[in-house]
Amino acid sequence: xxxxAITADAxxxxxxxxxxxxxxxxxxxxxxWLYLMSDCLVFAMLFAAFGVLGGNYAAGPAPKDLFDLGLxxxxxxxxxxxxxxxxxxxxxxxxxxxxxxxxxxxxxxLFGLGFLSIELYEFAHMIHEGATPQRxxxxxxxxxxxxxxGLHVTFGIVWMVTLMVQVARYGLIEANRxxxxxxxxxxxxxxxxxIGVFTFVYLMGMLR
Amino acid sequence: MSAHDHADHGHLHGxxxxxxxxxxxxxxxLSVILTAIPFWMVMTGAIDNKQATAIIVMAFAVVxxxxxxxxxxxxxxxxxxxxxxxxxxxxVVLVVIxxxxxxxxxYHLNANMMxxxxxxxxxx
Numbered sequence: 001x002x003x004x005a006i007t008a009d010a011x012x013x014x015x016x017x018x019x020x021x022x023x024x025x026x027x028x029x030x031x032x033w034l035y036l037m038s039d040c041l042v043f044a045m046l047f048a049a050f051g052v053l054g055g056n057y058a059a060g061p062a063p064k065d066l067f068d069l070g071l072x073x074x075x076x077x078x079x080x081x082x083x084x085x086x087x088x089x090x091x092x093x094x095x096x097x098x099x100x101x102x103x104x105x106x107x108x109x110l111f112g113l114g115f116l117s118i119e120l121y122e123f124a125h126m127i128h129e130g131a132t133p134q135r136x137x138x139x140x141x142x143x144x145x146x147x148x149x150g151l152h153v154t155f156g157i158v159w160m161v162t163l164m165v166q167v168a169r170y171g172l173i174e175a176n177r178x179x180x181x182x183x184x185x186x187x188x189x190x191x192x193x194x195i196g197v198f199t200f201v202y203l204m205g206m207l208r
Numbered sequence: 209m210s211a212h213d214h215a216d217h218g219h220l221h222g223x224x225x226x227x228x229x230x231x232x233x234x235x236x237x238l239s240v241i242l243t244a245i246p247f248w249m250v251m252t253g254a255i256d257n258k259q260a261t262a263i264i265v266m267a268f269a270v271v272x273x274x275x276x277x278x279x280x281x282x283x284x285x286x287x288x289x290x291x292x293x294x295x296x297x298x299x300v301v302l303v304v305i306x307x308x309x310x311x312x313x314x315y316h317l318n319a320n321m322m323x324x325x326x327x328x329x330x331x332x
Contacts, residue, residue, distance in 0.1 A: 083276075088229075201251045203247070
């Protein structure tokens with residue numbers, strides 16, 4: 001009792017609060033989200049360019065002459081399936097099952113590669129028919145927009161292979177979990193962009 | 209110190225929601241439906257009116273983007289203390305300004321330039 005009386009009478013003691021310690025990588029997810037938002041702006045510019053120039057065929061081929069919606073539907077299915085399999089990879093990662101996580105990552109990668117090969121086949125087919133990026137403003141903006149998305153998917157696959165090697169060597173350590181979570185956001189984000197692509201470029205193009 | 213670290217790690221695991229199997233499956237089924245209907249509408253020409261089809265297809269895209277945000281990207285107003293939602297809203301506002309602004313300005317530019325262009329073509 002006396003001790004409390006003494007401290008009450010004594011001068012107030014100020015405790016300097018320690019700087020709140022952040023766990024390593026604690027802000028990575030937010031930082032990566034901000035990167036995705038800036039990437040979103042890049043795609044918004046390309047969508048705007050396509051929206052403005054998409055009708056300028058320069059007496060060249062129009063979307064109706066070029067697009068095969070069946071192929072685009074298969075492509076969309078590929079990307080959608082890769083999204084859910086990546087989700088399964090994240091769920092198995094949460095349970096710490098290395099082999100299952102790797103397995104789902106491989107399945108995701110195969111879907112991604114399937115998407116890319118179909119897209120490259122489509123591009124090759126179009127270029128073979130003379131619908132090159134130089135042909136018209138519509139084709140320039142088309143190849144820029146869809147090509148940029150395809151490039152993102154390519155780098156996503158490179159990243160995925162890198163992480164599979166990392167997980168194989170070091171297991172599901174904290175850093176690898178964080179990296180897999182970033183790639184998860186990247187991959188699902190690409191799927192969101194693809195929704196915009198197949199709606200604005202392909203479906204609306206066929207309606208023009 | 210170590211106890212504090214552990215608490216932070218716990219926060220990291222608990223805070224970043226990865227969703228559940230059920231969530232992913234709901235999202236997947238919804239996306240499949242929301243993708244299949246627009247493709248079916250355009251491929252079969254279910255509605256004769258092109259403008260109406262376009263509006264419906266765009267509406268489906270918007271709904272599907274929201275579905276992906278919620279079920280795959282696990283966006284909630286509370287994630288990262290609200291900062292990711294704030295960044296998202298900011299980006300959406302910019303995207304809307306960029307897209308609608310470009311289309312609006314360039315449409316009117318084209319509409320005003322076209323007659324001149326046609327006259328030029330018909331001159332020789």
